[in-house]
Amino acid sequence: MSQRNLEDNLDRSRVPGIRVVAPPHGREAELRLVEDVISTIEAGAQANVVVLQSDQGSGKTWLLERAAALAARRGFAVVDGMSPSVATGRPVSLVGGRTARGEDDRIAVLAAGCEAQVCGRLRNEPVLVVLDDVHWVEPALLHAIGLVMAKLGAAPVLWMFALDTAHAESANGQLLHSLVRRQRVQRLGPLERLSGAAVVSLVQGLTGATPDPDVIALCESVGGEPQSVVDLVLALRQEQSLVISGGVVELADGALTTDVPSRVEAEPGARLPAAFVRMVRSRLGRLSLRCREVLQVAAVLGDRFPPQDLAEMLEERTSHLLGPLQEAIRAGVIDSDGDEFTFHREPVWLVVLGTVPALLRSLLHRQAATMLVEQGRADAAAVHVVHFVKPGDEDALRIIRDAAVGLLPTAPRTAAALAIRGLEIAPPGSDDRLVLATSAVAALVRMGDLGAAVDLATEQLGTCGESASSSLRTWLATALMLRGDESAAQGVLAGGGDTRDPLPDLLLLNTFSGEERCEVVAMAERVLAEPGSHSDAVRAAALTVRARVRWREGELSEALATAEDAIAVQPGLPEVCQVDPLWMRAWMLTRVRRLDDAFETAEQARRVIDEHNLGVLVSLPLALRAEVRLVQGELAAAEADATAGLRAAERAGTSVYEPQLRAVLVMVSLRRGDLAVAARHLRCLEDRVPGGPPVLLRCLLSALLTAAGRGVREAMEELREVVGDAGSRRRLVLEDPSSTSWVVRTALGAGEVDHAGLVVVTAEEIAAGNPGHSAFAAAARHGRALLEGDVTGLAGLEDLYGDDVWAAASLVEDRGSMLRAEDRDRAMSELDQAMERYDDLGAAWDAARVRRKLRRLGVRRRHWNHETRPDSGWESLTTAEGKVAALVAQGMTNQQVATGLFVSPHTVGFHLRQIYRKLGIRSRVDLARIAP
Template identity: 45%
Template sequence: MGTPLSENSAQWDRSPGPPLPLRGREDETRKLERLVLGVRTGQARLLVVSSPAGTGVTRLVAEGAALATLRGFSVLDLSPGAFPARELVTGHPHVAGVSALAAQLEPRVVQRLRQGPVLVTLDDAHRAPMSVLAAVSTVMAELGDLPVGWLITLHGDQFANAVLQDMATVVPCDWIEPLTPLSDDAALLMAADLLGAAPDPDVASLVGSAGATPSAVTGVVMGLLAENHVQVVADVARLTAGPLRCGTAAAVSPQPAEQLPASLRRRIAGRLAVLSPEAQDVLQVAAVLGNGFAPDDLAEMLGKSAAVLLRPLREALAAGFLDADGAEFVFHREPVWRAVLGSVPAPMRSALHRQVATMLLGRESQDVVRIAVHLVHCARTGDARAVAIVDEAARILLPSSPEAAAALATSGLRITEPGEPGRGALGVTAAAALVRTGRLSEAVELAREFLQPDDPCHVLRVPSGDAHELSPELVLLTTLSLHDLDAAACLADQLLEIWEHHSSEVLVGALTVRAVTSWREGRLDSAVDAAGAAVLVRGEPAGIGQGDPLWTKAWILTRLGRLDEALDAVDQACVNGVGVTSPVPFALRAAILLARGDVTAAEAAVAAGLAASDQTGTAAFPPPLGAVLVLCALRRGDLVAAADGLRRLEESVPAGRTDPCEVELRLIAGQVALAGDGPAAAIAEIRAAAEDPVLRTRLLLEAPTATAWCVRTAIAAGDPALAELLASAAEDLAAANPGHESVAAAAAHGRALLKQDVAALVELEAGCSDPWTKASLAEDIGSMHLETDRRQAVVAFHRALSGYDGVEAEPDSARVRRTLGRLGARRRRPAPGRRDDHEHEPRPRTGWGSLTGAEQEVARLVADGLTNRQVARELFVSPHTVGFHLRQIYRKLAIGSRVDLARIAP
C-alpha cells in the first residue's frame, strides 16, 4: 500500500510566500489572476503550464499560490513527493489506485471549500504516476460546479499531456505553452533582486551571458556570490576584481576567459557541449576571428563554402550563442565570446590566430588594427615587421581609443626582447597610451625602461634606431607631471637648458610643468610667466595627455580671482582633451562659473565633462569634475550629495603628498566637514596641510577665499595659534608676490579676522568684486558688530544675505537669515522660486525629501519607465550622470531596483 495523504502533511498544505517579485511574466501573471478571479465567481477553472525545465514554471506556481492566498483561497499542493511510491495492487491496480487516491483527495478539497475557494497546484505533473493524474481528473469532474481552481505544470510529457487535454474538457481551461525567454530588462531586475543591489554594466553583461531563463539567471548570480566575485558599493553590485576587460583589451589577452567566473564558464561550456560537433568547431574558429565576424572570413578559415556553414550557424543562433548584425555575426554577449574563445586549447588558439593574420595580410586592403590583434598572439620574437604593425595599429587607436591602444601596445611587447628593433618605439607608444588612460605608474615604469641618458646633460632620449613620431621626452615628462611633479620639474629644467634641441611640443610641456611647480612653491610671477610662454609657443596639442597650455593659464588665473581672463583662456583653448584630460576643459569652465556664482551653469559644465569622459572610456568620476560637483552640492546645501561625492572623489584620487590633487581634496573635505560636523572636524581635515610649510602655501593658493575660510574656521574651532600661522603665511605670500591683488586681499582678510578689525573689513568689502567673497566680508562685519552696534550688524547681515542669494549659496543665506531672525530683524523675502527659510534646514538623509531637485526629476522619469539614455535625452545630460543620480536615489530611498522606484514614486 502506498503512503496515504496526511491532513497535516506540509507537502499538501504548503502556504508559499515568495520573498522576491516575479520578473518578466506579465502575461502569465494576468492568466493567473484570471484563474483566481474566475474561481472566486464560483466556477471551477484549470490553468495548464507546459514548458521546459528551468524556464520558471515552479516559480510561476508559487506566484499563483501567493495570489490565491492574498484573495482568501486555501491552497492545496499536490507535489509529486506526496504521492504513493507504487500504485495500489488490488484486483485491477490502476482502477483501485485511482479510486483510492480520489477518495483521499476529494474530502480534503471539500473541507477547504467550507472556508472559501480553493486552489489546487500540481507542479511537475509529468513526474506523477498516471493514477494520480487520473484521480485528479476524477475529483475535478466531481467538483466541477464548485469554486476550485487547478494549476498544473508539466515539461512536455506526451502521456501526461494527453490526460491534461482530457481534463480541459471537464472545466474551462487556459494554457501557457511554453514560457517565453526573459527579456534583458527582466533578467536584470531578477539579478538585482537576488543581489540586493543594481548590477553594474559588467555584472549585467555576465547575467545576460548565462541564458534567458530564470534558472540560468539564478545560476549565474548564485555562482557570482558563491565565488565572491561581487561586492556591493553604493547600492551597486560590482565585480570584486574590478571592471571586465572588453573590446581590444579582451581580444589581446593571452587568457581570454580568465576574468570570467568559473560557474559561468562551466555553464557556457555545457551549452556548447550539447551542440553538434560541427557547430562547436564553427563557433570556436569564429571566436578566434573576433567578437564579430564576417561569414566569408569564417568560410575561408574553414575552407568551406558559405552555404555549408548555414546549418551550424543556424544552430548557434538558435542556441543563443550568436546574433545577426547586418553583414556580420556577433556573439550574443562579450563574455559568451570570451568563454568560447577560452575553450579553444592554447596551442590551437595560437595556430588559428596565425592563420587569421596570414589571411588578412594577404589581402590588398588591410585592416592594420585587426591584423595586429592577431599578431600579438602568434608572432615570434624578432619579427620586426610584426612589431612595426602592432606599433602602427596602437598609434592609430591612440587618439580615439587610448584603452585599446594601451592594451595592444603592452601586449605587443610580449613578442619583443630587450634590444630588438622596434621595441623602444613600441614602448613609447605604450607609455603614451597608458598616460591617457590614467595608468601612470605603469607609464612611468615603461618610459624609464625605454629612455636612456646618453649625453652630458642627462636628457633622456629614445634608443637609436627607434625613431618615433611621438616625442619620448614628452611622454616621460607628461607621465611624471601626473604622477610625481618633483621628478617632472627636474626633467623640465633639463629640457629647458637645451631648449633649442627640442620641438615646440616638448617646450610647451616643460614650460607647463615649470608653471605648475612655480605656483605650488608660491612664486606666482614665475608661474604666470611660464604659462604665458607656453601659450606663445603652443601649436597643435601633442595628444599624449598634456593638453593645451591655455588650460594651465586658466587654472592659475582662476585661483588668482581673474575670472574673466580665465574664461577667455578656456574659450581660446582646444575644446576637448584626450584620454584622462578629456574632462579638463569642462572642469575648468565649471570651476570658473561656480566662482562667479552661477551654480546651475557650473553643474551643466560638469555634466558635459562627464559625457566627454564617458565617450573616451576613461574614469567614470574624474577628480576635476568630482571636485566641482562636491562644491556645487555644498553651495546648494545638499550635504548628503556633498558627502557622497567627497567619498567617491577620495576613492578616485590616490593618497600621498606627491599627488597634485591632495591639498585641494583636503580643503574640500574640510568644507564638507564644517557643514556637517562643525569647525573642529573641518580643522582636523586640513591640519596636516596647514602645519606643513610646503603644503600650507598650496592650501592658501587653492582659491582667493581659502585664507579667510581657513583662518575663520581655526578661530571658530578654538585654535588661535593655527589661525595666526595661516594668517602670517598668507601675509608672507602676499609680500613675496606684490602686484597680485587677490593674494593681498586674502592676506588682509585673514589678518582682519584675527584682529577683529572692522574698518579693514569694510575697506576690503568696498573694493571687492567677487560676489561670494563680498557677501562673506559683509557677514564677517555683521558678526563683529553684534556686541557693539546691533543696527550696523543688521545692515551688514542684510548685505550679506543679498549677496548670498545672488550666487545661490543656500546654506549661507539660511545661516544669515536665521541670525537676522534671532536679532528680531524682519527677514527679506526670498527671491521668486526660492525656498523659504524653513526649507533651508538640512535635508533629511533618507526618504523622498532627501532627494535633490535633479534626483527627483530623474526618479520620476525612471518611475515612468524611461531608460537611462531616454532620461539623459530628456534632461540634456549624459547617461553617466543619470546613472550617478540613480545610485544616490536607490541609496537614499533604500531600494534596489527601478520597479521598487516605480512602486513608491509620488
C-alpha cells in the same frame, strides 16, 4: 517544498517552513499574474487554472513554491501534488494502490479521493492544488484531476500545473491541454533567462553576499536558468573558487581579463574557473559537430563577428551558415546584434576559443589577419597578428605598432593591450620597441591606469637608457604629475639629457599645478610672446597659466576672457592636460556665481573626456559639479558627485583634483553638523595628497572646523597669518565671495576688529576693480555692514548674491543678529526665516546656531521634524515653498506674495529658486504652465 505526492500529502493544509516569500529572482511578472488570479478567486469564488510551461532548470519548481507561499499567506489551503523527481521515472499513485478493477475504476477511485480531500479544505477556505512535472504523472491521475476540476468549476480552487517544454507534445502534455481547454486558464512561460538584478538576487540568496561583476558575468553565461546558476555557484564554492570580502563575493584567483586584453592573451580564458569551463563545455557538447566547428572558427574572429567574415574564413556561402548559427542562437551561445553576431557573454566566447587546439588557433589567426589586411582593416588585423608573430617578423610587428599608435586617441584600452603584447615580441633596442613602449604608457595614462603607466615607463626607460624618447619621458612625467608627485615629474624631464628646449613639456605639465611659481609664469609669457613658435596645445597651456595669474591679481573679467582664449586655441584632439582651460573657466565661473554657466562648462569638460577617452580625468567634471551643487545648496547631490569623483580618482590613481573633492565633503559634513566626519575628510585631504593640499584651502577649512568645534578665537589663531598677508588675504576673498562675511564675522567675534577691517578693505578693492561681478560687490558691502554694525547696509544684497543660497541665508541671519538689540520682534522674524532656510537646506549646524540666538531672545524653537520627501517634483516642495508656488502660479509678483505671506520679497525669491530647481524649470511662466 518537498517532492511528496498527493497520496502522502493531502492532509496538509499549509505549506510548512515558508514564512517569508524569497526575492523573486526575475520572476516578478509571473508572480504578479498568480497574485491576480488569487485575487480573482477571492472576489468571484470560481475555479481557475494556471499552466506553467518552460524548459528544464528554468525555475518552474521555484515559481510553484513561491506561488504556494503567496497563496498560503492570502488564506488558501495548499495541497502539494508535486510528483517525484525525474530520476525515479515512476508514475504517481494518489490514494490507494492498484487494486481497482480496470482503468476506469482506478480513475474513479483517484477522483473520489482527490475530491474528498479538496472539498474537506473548501469548507473553511479556498484551495490551491499544485502539481509539478506533469510529464511524469500517471495518466490515470491526470484524468482523475480533470474530473474533479470539471465538477468543482464554481468552487474557489486554483489549480497550478508545471510542464517541461520538451515534453509538451508527449501524451501527458496533450492530455493536460485537453483537460484544461474548457477551464478559465492562464498560461505562463517560457520563463525568461535570468540576468542582471535577478542573478544578483539569486547569488545573494546562495552566498549571503553581493556578487562582483566577474561572478555575475559567469552566472549569466551558463544559460540563465536558475538551476544552472545554482549548480555553478555550488560548484565554485566546493572548489574554493569564491571568496567573500566586505560583503562581496568574488573570484578567489582575482579579476578576469576582459575586453581587448583578453583577446591578445596567449591562452584564452586561462583564469576562468574550472567548474565554469566544465559547465559551458558540457552545454557545447549538446550541439551538433557542425555547429561546434562553426563556433570555433567564429571564436577566433572575436567575441563579435560579421557573418560574411565567418563565411570567408570557412570558404563557404553565407547561406550555408544558416543552420549552425540558428542552432547556436537557440542554445543561447550566440545572439544577433545588428550586422554582427555576438557570443552570449565574453566568458562563453573564451571557453569556445579555448576548445581550439593552440596550433590550429595560431593558423586561424594568421588566416583572419590576412583576410582583414586585404580588406584594408589593419587595425582589426593587429589583434590576430599578436597570436602568430615571431621575433624578426618586421611586417607583422609594424601592423601591431601602427595599430597601437592609431588607436591611441580613440581606443586607448585596445592600444595599450596591443602595445604591451607587442613589447613581448619586439627585439630589445629596436625603434619599434620604443614606439610600442611610448604608445603603451600613453594609453595607460589616458585610460586611467597610472600605476601601470609609471611601472611600465620606468622599466622601459631602464632598458632604453639614453635612447629613450622625450615623448616617453613626458608621458611618465605626466603620470607622475597626475598622481600628485610634481618633484618626481620634474626630475624625469630634467634627467632626460634632451638637448631640445624642454619648455613645452614643462609648461604642459605645470598646468596641473595650482601654484603659479615665477618660473612657470615666465615660461608662459615667453610662449605667448612668440606667436607661431609653439603648438596650439602649448599656447592653450600658457594662456591657462596667464588666466590663473590674472585671477589671483584680482582681474576677474580679464581672467575669464583669457580662459576663453585658451579654450578657443586648444587643439581639436586634446592631450590629457588640455581640459585644464575648461577646469579653469568652470572654477572661476563658480566663484563669480555664474552657476549655470559653470555647470555647463563642467558638462563640456565631461563631454570632451568621454569623446576622447580620457578616463584618467573622469574625476574632473565631478569635482566641478560638486562645487556648483554645494553653492546651490544641494548637499546630497554635491556629496554624491564628490564621492563618485573620489572613487574615480582612486581607480585612476590621480590626486590632483582630490583637494576640491575633499573640500566639498568637508563642507557638506560641516553644514549637516557632522563635525567628526568633516574632520575625517580634512585629515584624509592632508594625508593622501602628496605635499599637502593648497595652503589656503587647508587653512580655511581647518578654521571653519575649529570655529564650529572650539570657537572663533581659536579659529582666528589659524586665520591670523593669512589675513595679515596682503596676497593671501586677496586669495582668501577670491576663493569664495561668502568667505568675506564669515571671516569678518569670525574676527569681530574674536575681538580682532583690525583684521576684520583688512578683509573688508581687500573685498572692496576687488569689488571696485570688477564692477561686472555682483557677488563680490555683495561680499564687500556685506562685510562693511558687519564691520560697522549697519543693518541698513545689508539691504538689497540678496539679489546681488544670486544663486548662492548660503550667502543669502547668512545675510538673513546677520539681519536678525544685528537687530536683536533694537527691534526684538523683527530680529525674531529674521532669525526664524534664516532657521527655516537652513532647515530646508539640511544644514543642521547652521540651524542650531540660529536656535541658540533665538534662545538668547527668550524664544525656543524645536528641531524640525523633516518629512521624507523626494528630491524633485511637486511632492519635494516644503510647506513654505508650496505656498509661494501656488501664489506665483496665479500671477502674483514677489512683492505681492511677500505681503500675503508676511515675509520679505527676498525670502520669496529664495523659495522661488528652490522651487525652480526642484521642478526643473526656469521661469514663472513655466511654473504657471505646470501648476496643478
